[in-house]
Amino acid sequence: MMEYKITYKPSAQKELSLLPKHEYFAIKSAIEALKDNPYPSGCKKTHGKFESCYRIRQGDYRVIYFVIKNEISIRIIKIGHRRDIYR
Template sequence: MQIYEVRLEPSALKELERLSSPWMEKVFVRVEALAINPRPPGCKKLRHSEEEWRIRIGDYRAVYIIDDENAVVEVTQDSSSTRPDRRRQMYEVRQVSV
């Protein structure tokens, strides 16, 4: 079994730090678990992208890219791939970007 390195873009880390303590811990635990299994049950490949995946953590979503060749999972944030975020906000950002 290959172990992946999990990286958080600075903007994703900043958003994670804005969450309340209980949510921050839940999101962080799920994101760190991607090192063992980057495609856990319930993860979904995003339709608009060849490389982006998302996991659901309660009302939040974490969007990430898997690089199997280099064994890296990178949690991302920008206008097309959002941070761990509330679902409605995530899809509003995506709709504006189109």
């Protein structure tokens, strides 16, 4: 199986850099794991504003991403605390 390439929307890259250090490493690790499996156990398809995207949970934080199958890549759209992520 081919490894997916991960790209970040500039705003998602900024959100990642502003996270507390312990959360940063946990979320970065979860994102890197998407390279091998873009649909890990616990991921869910999102609705509404982020239609056709997926989300993974890491503690109280969420990562919303879009899988581009024909390019074999994953685009990280948004990273944030669960209380703010869907607003």
